[in-house]
Amino acid sequence: xxxxxxxxxxxxxxxxxxxxxxxxxxxxxxxxxxxxxxxxxxxxxxxxxxxxxxxxxxxxxxxxxxxxxxxxxxxxxxxxxxxxxxxxxxxxxxxxxxxxxxxxxxxxxxxxxxxxxxxxxxxxxxxxxxxxxxxxxxxxxxxxxxxxxxxxxxxxxxxxxxxxxxxxxxxxxxxxxx
Numbered sequence: 001x002x003x004x005x006x007x008x009x010x011x012x013x014x015x016x017x018x019x020x021x022x023x024x025x026x027x028x029x030x031x032x033x034x035x036x037x038x039x040x041x042x043x044x045x046x047x048x049x050x051x052x053x054x055x056x057x058x059x060x061x062x063x064x065x066x067x068x069x070x071x072x073x074x075x076x077x078x079x080x081x082x083x084x085x086x087x088x089x090x091x092x093x094x095x096x097x098x099x100x101x102x103x104x105x106x107x108x109x110x111x112x113x114x115x116x117x118x119x120x121x122x123x124x125x126x127x128x129x130x131x132x133x134x135x136x137x138x139x140x141x142x143x144x145x146x147x148x149x150x151x152x153x154x155x156x157x158x159x160x161x162x163x164x165x166x167x168x169x170x171x172x173x174x175x176x177x178x
Contacts, residue, residue, distance in 0.1 A: 024127065025127065026127055026128040026129065026130060027122045027127050027128075027129050027130075028129075028130045028131075028132050029130070029131050029132070030131075030132060030133060031131055031132070031133035031135055031140060031143060032133065032135060033112070034115065035111065035112060035115045035119070035131070035147070036109050036110065036111060036112060036115070036147060037110065037112055038101070038109065038135070038139075038143065039066060041104040041105050042065075042073075042097070042101050043062055043066075044100075044101075045096075045097045045098075045100035045101045045104065046062060046065060046073065046077060046097060047062070049077065049096055049097055050080075052096075053093075054081075055080075055081035055082070055083075056081075057077055057081070058080055060080075061076050061079075061080035064076050065077065070094045070097070070098070071090070071094070073094075073097075074090050074093050074094050074097075075090075077093075078090070078093075098138075098139065101139060102138065102139050102142055105139060105143060105146065106146070108146060109142075109143050109146040109147050110147075111147055116147075131144070
């Protein structure tokens with residue numbers, strides 16, 4: 001079941017029923033691991049790139065890339081393969097992984113258990129929703145189309161997805177505003 005976190009809540013304002021909390025106006029959902037699981041597609045793309053580059057990515061290196069920025073993932077992959085790549089090559093490799101992950105995601109995405117029902121309940125309660133992710137926007141839109149999740153008011157992807165782990169707070173602030 002997805003984890004629900006109410007930020008800015010104190011014990012005095014907490015309720016077992018978050019819908020009754022008067023200050024709650026929006027719920028932000030992380031995409032991967034909360035609503036859907038796409039990590040396997042990223043992994044498959046990383047392993048394929050390693051083969052394309054003439055090597056084999058270790059399971060240890062792959063585990064280090066999970067939840068990481070694309071730049072960090074490419075650095076880990078290249079080090080694991082014993083390669084020294086230029087910035088241009090790193091960017092090309094990153095784009096290749098994104099393109100391959102997009103192809104794999106286009107074939108099908110599944111909801112995480114309970115996620116669809118949670119999202120529907122939040123919407124039925126009249127709350128705004130936002131999808132926040134470091135996944136590039138073009139891939140996040142593929143995921144939303146595949147799971148038919150048109151229930152989000154806002155899609156927030158990080159403009160700095162190559163270096164940040166989550167969208168910066170200023171990109172999230174408008175979500176809770178009427």
